[in-house]
Amino acid sequence: MTTIRRTARLPGVPSYFKPQPRIPDYIAxxxxxxxxxxxxGTAIGQMADDMREAAYREGGVTEDDLKVKGWTPAQIKRLGDDARQLAQRRAGFC
Known part of the structure; x- marks a missing residue:
């Protein structure tokens, strides 16, 4: 007859303190x-960065891609041209 071997387990030690995660500054x-x-002003810079990242990863960005990132249709219409120009300047195309 075969026996089943099990690892020895220590009894659990109750804790009254909940562990609190510490988020490093570089993540926060x-x-x-x-x-x-x-x-x-801030949105144009962020949208330009989003456009550059998408151009690097996927080869370009569409209006639907920007909506998925959290941009509203009004922001895309209002700030899209300025953000595109800024993204091109930052990439060194202009």
């Missing part, structure tokens, strides 16, 4: 604020 500062609530 890397979050992007919601795009729909950004003021226009």
């Amino acid at each position: 500062t890397s979050f992007v604020q919601p795009r729909a609530a950004m003021p226009d």
